[in-house]
Amino acid sequence: MTKKYDAIIIGAGVIGCPIAYELSKMGYKTLNVDKLPDAGEGSTAGSCAIVRAHYSTADGVAMAYEGFKYWLDWENYLDNVEDEKGLAKYMNTGSILIKSQGHDWKKVQRNYDEVGVQYEEWSVEKIIEHVPVADLHEYWPVRRPEDPKFYEEPTQMLEGAIFCPEGGYVNDPALSAHNIMRATEAKGGEFIFNAEVVDIRTQDGKTAGITLKDGTQIDAPIVVNVGGPHSYLINKMAPGVWEGCNIKTKALRHEVMYCPSPDGYDYLNDGYHMSDGDIGCYVRPEVGNTFLIGSEDPECDPQEWVDPDEFYSGKGGHGRDNVLSDEQWKAQCYRLGKRIPSLQVPNQPKGIVDLYDCSDDWIPVYDKSDLPGFYMAIGTSGNQYKNAPVVGRMMAELIDACEKGLDHDNEPFQYKFKYIDRSTDVGFFSRKREINYNSSFSVNG
């Protein structure tokens, strides 16, 4: 017998789970399907799980700032559900945004002022006081180690930084998705794993359900695409959906490195999250007293757009598969090695390679689609982990409003944040938008 639900959410990562959670709380009978064995095992697990407020748009800043409130109050957000794996922890290290030519930090500062984000301005001396291992010469522009100019001596000093006392990271991103799954189940939501969607079925021009690889059909009048790096493949399964998006998504390969902290520096306990556009890196502490080094996508770095299935199965060859590459290891570690001259860089790369579900302008698509009943929360572009609980609530309200007859394309839904006194125009995330040139076109969003 075909099973029926009010809503099927494709994906059980850190965005798919909270959408199901919020819909369940609103009375929808939900089912999450995921091709992997457990919640958060896909690209969520590879996320750096940074929680920081700086974005290039005020709406982006507002949503991230709202997100803090959820992470700070995690147990309550989960309605005190028990998870046999334990609860993920938000580590509030504080967040340093280096004032550099690599970031439009003045715009970020204006956005902070507009939204009411607390921050301090730090001089170079003040940064050194807090990060004694740092060398604050200016290294701009970002280059690759293959370029002889990479090794040129710097002559200028940086200007300083903007420090947000609220900021940090979540210590176990996969676990955070698992926590939300358990909270969803407590509200009646269901999950199935090792289940790959191969078709989106329609009836009379509306969403009717999904078909799994083993032939199982599951019906629901609402289907939400939260497929992460597979999002574009799922959109293509739904008639007219991919074609109806002005903003498209693709899977972008990305590497994140683990490099041991210099001797005598307890980065794990004394360190900050830092976004450093001057060297094109962001860092945060990781267990084992290591630096987790992410890339801010400088223009000189190659972009590898890959087929997600080939990537995850280890095919595609050097620089296109799921193995760290020596050249990117050196690029990211040596860049940080300029900022932290005592950082020792091991010969063997260590880190994570995963995929961003990247949109054309690195801003997500949180929207309905041209197929009634089919919705999408996609194109998270490596910068939406922190927003996941907010997105869950916003998507659930958007779906509910559209199902009750709202013409979202013409009268965009206005989402009222739960904690900060502000609304956001969900039309900002429309699939029909023109490319937003206010974006940083990077992981910074």
Place this chain on the structure above:
Amino acid sequence: MQIYVCVKHVPDSAANIHVIDDIRIDPNLAFLLNPYDEHAVTEAVKIKEQHPEAEVIAVCLGPEDAENTVRSALAMGADRGILVQTDSIFDSIETARILHQTITDDGVPGMIWTGKESIDAEGMQTMFRIGALLDCPVATNVVQVALGDNKAVVDSERVGGVVYTYELDLPCVLGAGRGLNTPKYPTFPDVVKSKKKPVKTVSLDAGASSPDGASMKVVKLEPLIQTRTPKAMTGDPDTIAREIVTILLQEAKVIS
């Protein structure tokens, strides 16, 4: 004193290993300095710090790309490098002959360091064969070393954690073990400095050595695919702890 460190260009153990032509590992994979050789380089550099007149020379037999491995050793503190360039695959007899020839052509070794093994072939023979060719003493899995008057006193760890202390006349050949030190990895300023250090490339065909034919050759390589069968443990912490102890005792047999 000249301290030679033999370094090997090996595939990254974290890479997806592909075999091509049935006998060689795909050279397009990430290759790096053999991890045991990192201990050897670190120790040689430490000795140089105590004996400033010493010179540390990294020697490598490998393809053109192996210069990166030599450069890694230079970034870790070696003074200069020699790459004996070849695309051929050699066994440990030939490798030892070529390395011995290269070293003795270059200078007068006071010590020769290798790793206790390479992580690709795991032959564990090269250091003994170099020692035989040089007619000098050899110790392997060295976990401590002290230089005396033309002598080296070394601790060599054997099976079961038993440590033998030997006194060796110099020159000697030492195979570095993991317990010897914590490798000192290069900082960015070290990398910048090392770029100016010289690497001499010797083409094997140009007469660095003339090994008389293969003594042992690889007929076929097959990747070993290990299947993992993870098992979730459920229940209260007491039950899980008991289950783990049972597995360690009966299946893994690592405790008794």
